[in-house]
Every structure is written in structure tokens, then in C-alpha cells.
Amino acid sequence: MKNSNILAVDAMGGDFGPSVVVPGALKAGQKCGAKILLVGIESAIQEVLDTLPDDLKTVDFSIVHASQVVDMHEKPSDILRQKKDSSIQVACRLVKDGKAHSVISAGHSGACVACGMFIIGRISGVERPCLATIMPTKTTPRLVLDVGANVECKPHHLFQFALMGSAFAKDILGYEEPSVGILSIGEEEGKGTCTVKEAYDLLKVAHNINFVGNVEGRDIFIGNVDVIVCDGFVGNIALKLSEGLALSLFDILKKELLGNGLLPKIGAFLAKKAFKNLAKKIDYAEYGAAPLLGLQGSSFVCHGASNSRAIENAVLMANTYLEKGTHNRLLANLKENEELTSYARSSV
Template sequence: MRIALDVMGGDNAPDAILDGGLNAAEVLSDDDQLVLIGDEEIIREGLREAGLHNDSRFVIEATTQVIEMGDSPVTALRAKPDSSIVKMGWLGSAKKAKDQHCQAIISAGNTGACVAAAQMSMRRLPGVHRPGIAIVLPTFHGPVVVCDVGANPEPKPSHLYQYSIMAGVYAEKVLGIENPKVGVMNIGGEEGKGTPLVKETSRLCREDETLNYAGNVEGRELFNGKANVVVTEGFTGNVVLKLAEGLSAGIFQTITREAMEIDMDLAMRFEPVVKSIYKKHDYHEYGGAPLLGANGLCMICHGSSEARTITNAIKKAKMYHELKVNDAIIEALAEHEGGEKSGDQ
């Protein structure tokens, strides 16, 4: 398997990203290749320091430009053709890259630019209307897949309906959740509530008897086990994601501080428990979020990714590829008619 890594994308690039890629040496087989995209001198020096400069599993793809986190995605793709994100997207296209094709591309850079590059170069899987980013939220009742969290802020009902199918496949194949319960993010549980987009999406999901439809899901119900998969438009999904991250970090900080103020010995005894729980809720452990529906695998990592985030993203990319998730998505969309019954693509 060939995996392309954007070394220059992310708040901690290039050092943390490169380190994460090099640390993946332990999970790469002899048949794997990790294509490191970015400043050639920086990458070459990193390989030398890690003692991997003669390791054929690591390949350098030199670029001279960087798309910054604040750049306008489409404008930046056109203005910076020799950027790491543009080259990454090109390598992800079997049609364009041919013998240089990478089965997975990974970046912690500008999300909008990553999504645009993937869609322009890799295109979409057969039957897919719009790709969506799927993230995993850890909860007391098990992981919950939320789609979309930023790729498609102004979707149509048919897009969200397809997310319910694609995210359901992801939950079943990667997370091992059999016949996942699917819900639609809404401001209330009643079917009559919500925007026209939400109401129509709910109708499409409800009328599909092959979906294990759980109904509307309020924000608080994300964490109580009502659904294993929750679909929403990219704007709301992104807000939910970042709210959950901030709340999780704040709760653990508060617990630690309160325990230390009450009894330092208690805090020291409690520390292993807090660390264990935090690890289960730490997005760095989950690596990246797949862009479901892309014709290939585009793994989008958090902008503040650390080395271990990238290493875990590479592990997840290999798993996604080996489980043939995209083949399962194509098959599932064909079985569900891909949302065509809505007539709204």
C-alpha cells in the first residue's frame, strides 16, 4: 500500500508531522510505501536523523509551496500548484498519478483545501453525490460516528441520506458495530421539528426500511447511546466536534484541579484512572477522519495534530484499506439506491 503524507500541513508542521510519519515505520510492512510530501531538505534531514534514509519504504515528493491554514481553499489550490496539498491530491488519483498512485492521502492542513483537492483529483465513488467527513466521538455507551463535520456546510437532503448509509458502513466495518442505529441531528426528538433540510432527511431515512433508523437525535443524546451514527450538515457537525473536544478537555482539567486541592495523595492515586479515561476520549488516539465518498481514501487530521496523531492516522488508513470500506460503500449505496428516490441531488 502507498500512503501520501502532507508533511507541511498543520499547526505543528513540519516537525511533528514528519516525526509521526517516521514513527510509523513499525507499522509499515515491506510492501508499504509512505510518500513524504513537502520541503525536500527538511524531509531528507529527518530521515537521516531517524536512520531511515536508506529505507525504501520512505519516498520523498518535493514541493516548494505551502497552503496555510487561513488561505481560501479553492484560491490557494490555483495559486499554489506546487503545494503539498495539491501534490497530495494528485497522488491520490489513480487516473492522474497512475504508477505513482497512493491508495491513501493524509493531511492535517487546511481542511477546505484538502477536501477540494481530493474532490478535484480523486473525484467521487460511483453513486456518491457529495463526500462528507466522518469523525468518531467516544462516549460511555460506545463510539458514535458523526457525518458531516466540515466538508459540506450546505447539503441537500439526499446528501445527508447518503451520509447515513456511508457512515453506517464505516461504523460496521471499522468499529465493528453490527446493524448501527442511525439518527438525524435535530433540535428535538419529534418528527415535526427542525428545518426543511432536517425534516426531509428524516423522511428519507424513515422510509428506508433497510436502515436501522433511530429518529431525530438532540445534542445531549449524542452521548446516551440513542444512535451509533448521527448525520448533520457540515457547519453544525464542526461546531459539535469542537464543542465536544473543548468540553472534554475542560472536564478533565477541572477533575484534576479539584482532586489536587482536596487531597494531593488522593490526586496521585486517582491520576492513573484519569489518564486511562482521557486516553479513550483523546482525538489524537483516533488519528484522522475519512472523507467518506471520495474515490480513494482521504484522511483528514486535526489541525493541532501531534506526531502520535499522524502515526495513528497511518494505522487507521491501513485498516480502512484492508477492510475494503469503499467497496462496501459502493455496494451499500447501490442497495439503498443511493438516495435517488429524493430526486434532489
């Protein structure tokens, strides 16, 4: 059961801090056998540990003290300069120094990206690491990337997102030959921005990629594609829009069900299980984290509102990433397409 992976978990991250991160991380450690490093203010972590059942405390873990806490309103650049002893910086340095293999944080996502890039460092040849999110749908989950690390992208950036996303989807989502599409405003070749069109041209001739062309906004949820590539501006808007719309539809339906006399109330009561199943199906906590792809080590960024189960699943995903050797698959995909990337980079 025990394995040699060491996972650095930012215990102070997220809206609920150690109270959800510590139990979530330890439960994951119990399941996967990796060693867990709980990074943060020791006394705060210890306080939570004291409340946990004994069996969780038999997990292989240790506390790495980090004295500073990051505020959600601080600028990533300020955090990088001024918060050298924050849990996120300390966790990233553990990876940088080879004392951990992966970092998992539900903290300030801008800080996670900045610390990932400047402390862990980028893969050689990758200018832009990107955040990939797993979108649950009514059929299979989709990987959408970038969802916010890069506001403006060049064609070769999108190209590398596709290469890295394909490797991730293969190992972590288990798709044999993940289909990869570029998000645009029409399926036909030649639709979209200049950047999209040039990325299309690169992907058309890429090695080891199952490129299916342009996909549209609706394809994220009802189309037939596994990996969807876009710049971080579009991806972030798509992600937040989806959250907002799903919440809004639930809310309307709830009001409608409760606001119309007795019969609908009975209906709502009886349909409750169906709603629960739906909620489970589209629950982000199922996947737990957005991987930050393109770093020399691995890094997983969780939703700020993560509950204990989301943290647990995020840590398990980080462990699977290491066990499957996804980093090497990602490097291989990049390597095989190095010439194309260089060509595109030089022609910008």
C-alpha cells in the same frame, strides 16, 4: 507483513509539520506494511529523517518533493488555484493518477476538502463528500458526519452521509449493523427542520441501513447509536463545543484540585492515574483522522494539533480502509439506494 497499499502523507501538514508527521507515518508503515510516500519539501523531510532511529528508515517509503507550503489562513479556493505544488495538492494528484491509494493530511482542512473534491474527484452520484469524525465516548466510539465540509445540506445529502457513514462504521469501527440516527431536537418523528424531516423519510425506507430515527444532542455521548448524521454546520459546532467543554471541565477540576490546601493535592496525586486513563479514553489521537467520504479515492484529515501517535493512527486507519475494501462497501450502499437518492434529488 508488506502489503500493496500506497499511502501519500502530507509531510508539511499540521501545527508541527514534518517533525511529527514523518516519524508517525513511518511507524505506521512499519506496523502495517504499506508503502509510505512522504510528500513535501525534500530537505525539510530529510532533516527529520536524519534524526530518526535506523529501524524506522528500513520502512518502505520514498519522498515526493512538493515545493509549496500552505498557510493556515489562506482560502481553500486560493490554495487550489495558486498552490499547485503544495504538499496537499501533490498528494491528492498522486491518488488521482493512481500512484497512491489514499492521502493523509493534518494540514488546512478546508484545503483538504477542496483538493479532495476537485483533484481526486467525487464518486459519481455524490454531490457532497463529507467529513466524518470519530467521537470517543465512555462506551463505544461514535461516528458523526458531516462535521464541516458542507455548511448547508439538502435531504438527499444527509441521506448519503448516512449511507457512507454506515459502511465506514461497519468496517472501521467494527459494528455488525451500525445503528444510524439523525441529529435533531426530539426523538419523535416529525421533530426538527424540514431538511431533517425529509432525510428521516428517506432513511426510513432505505436499503441496508439500521436506521433508528432521530437522536438528540446528548445521545452523541450517552445515547445508544453508532452513527449520527447532521449537516456540516451543526456537526462542526458540536465537535468544537465538545472539545471546548472537555478542556474547560478538566481545567476547572485541575484548579479545584490544586487550589484547596494539602489534602486535595494528595488526592489529586493519587487520582492521577484515573485522570490519565480518562484522558486516554477521550483522546482524539486514538483515532487520528476524520475520513473524507464520497471521493473516488480515500482521504483522511487529521487534527491540526496532531502528535506523532495521531498521525500514526491516521495512517493505520487509511491502511485498514483499503484492506477491508471499505470503498466498495460504500459504493454498494450508495448503489442500492440510488433510486431513492435520485427521487429525493429531483424533488428538491
